[in-house]
Amino acid sequence: MYLRRSALVATLATLLTATTAACGDVGGLRGAGPTPTAVSPARLWPSLRPAASPAWPYDEIQIETVKGVTAPGDDIHAVDPVAVVRAEVAAHPDAYTSARAPYQDTADRLAECGRGEHPSRCPVMRPYYRDLTGDGHDDMALGFRLYPTNQTAVRVYTFEGHRLLQVFANDDAVIGVELAGRAVIIRSPAGIAGYEYRTTWSWDPEQRAMVFSRDEFLRTGRHRPTHARTHSPLAASPLPSTRAPSPAPSPVASSLTPTPSSPSSAGVR
Numbered sequence: 001m002y003l004r005r006s007a008l009v010a011t012l013a014t015l016l017t018a019t020t021a022a023c024g025d026v027g028g029l030r031g032a033g034p035t036p037t038a039v040s041p042a043r044l045w046p047s048l049r050p051a052a053s054p055a056w057p058y059d060e061i062q063i064e065t066v067k068g069v070t071a072p073g074d075d076i077h078a079v080d081p082v083a084v085v086r087a088e089v090a091a092h093p094d095a096y097t098s099a100r101a102p103y104q105d106t107a108d109r110l111a112e113c114g115r116g117e118h119p120s121r122c123p124v125m126r127p128y129y130r131d132l133t134g135d136g137h138d139d140m141a142l143g144f145r146l147y148p149t150n151q152t153a154v155r156v157y158t159f160e161g162h163r164l165l166q167v168f169a170n171d172d173a174v175i176g177v178e179l180a181g182r183a184v185i186i187r188s189p190a191g192i193a194g195y196e197y198r199t200t201w202s203w204d205p206e207q208r209a210m211v212f213s214r215d216e217f218l219r220t221g222r223h224r225p226t227h228a229r230t231h232s233p234l235a236a237s238p239l240p241s242t243r244a245p246s247p248a249p250s251p252v253a254s255s256l257t258p259t260p261s262s263p264s265s266a267g268v269r
Contacts, residue, residue, distance in 0.1 A: 006062035061209045062169040074159035076140045080112045081127045105147030194221045
C-alpha cells in the first residue's frame with residue numbers, strides 16, 4: 001500500500017513539473033526587436049517671416065436676416081424654400097441679377113419653380129429639417145444650384161426673435177452634404193483621383209452661427225499614380241502641388257440631409 005502511494009505521489013510530481021514547464025512563459029515579456037532612434041523635428045527656414053493672414057478666407061460667421069419671409073408661430077416648416085432663395089437673389093444682385101453676376105441662370109430658373117412643367121429646371125432642392133441650434137426647434141437646411149456653374153449653395157436657417165436668420169452659408173463644388181449632430185459636413189472634390197475634402201461646420205452658441213470647425217483631406221479609394229511621358233531627353237522639373245483656393249466643379253450628390261450656401265460663401269477653397 002505504501003509503495004502504491006509512493007508511486008502515485010511520484011507520478012503526480014512528474015505531471016506537475018511538466019505542466020509548470022509548459023506554462024512557465026505565459027504572459028512573459030518578449031523582445032520586439034531593435035527600437036528605432038527617435039528623431040526630433042527639424043525646423044526649416046527659421047528666418048522665414050510668418051504669414052499674418054490665410055491664403056484664402058474662411059468666412060466663419062454667416063448671419064443674415066432674410067427680409068420679407070415669415071411663418072405663423074415661427075414654424076420653420078411653414079417657410080417656402082423658394083421664397084427664401086428669391087429673397088437672397090433680391091438681396092445680392094451682384095451675385096444673381098447684375099450684368100456680370102456669376103449666377104444669373106439661377107435667378108432665371110427660379111421662374112420654373114412651382115409651375116410643374118419643368119420641375120428639373122428649378123434650382124431649389126428639397127429642404128431638410130433638424131434642430132441644429134439646440135433650442136428644441138427644427139431648423140431648415142436648404143440647397144440650391146448655382147447655375148451656370150456646377151456649384152451648390154448650402155444654407156441653414158433658424159427663427160430668432162420672430163426673424164428668419166441665415167446662420168450658415170457655403171458655396172462650393174459638392175460631392176455630398178451630411179448632418180451629424182449639430183454639424184454640417186460638406187464633401188468636395190479634391191482634384192486628385194481617390195481623394196476628397198471634407199469640411200465641418202458646427203453650431204457655436206456664443207456666436208449664434210455655424211462656424212468652421214474641421215477641414216480634412218481624405219483618401220476615398222485606391223489610386224495608381226500616373227507618370228507623364230516626355231520625348232525630351234531632359235526631364236522637366238515638376239510643378240509644386242498646391243491646394244487651389246477654388247476647387248474644380250464636380251457633380252452634386254446630396255446626402256443625409258440639407259444643402260445651404262450664399263454669395264459670400266464660407267469655405268471656398
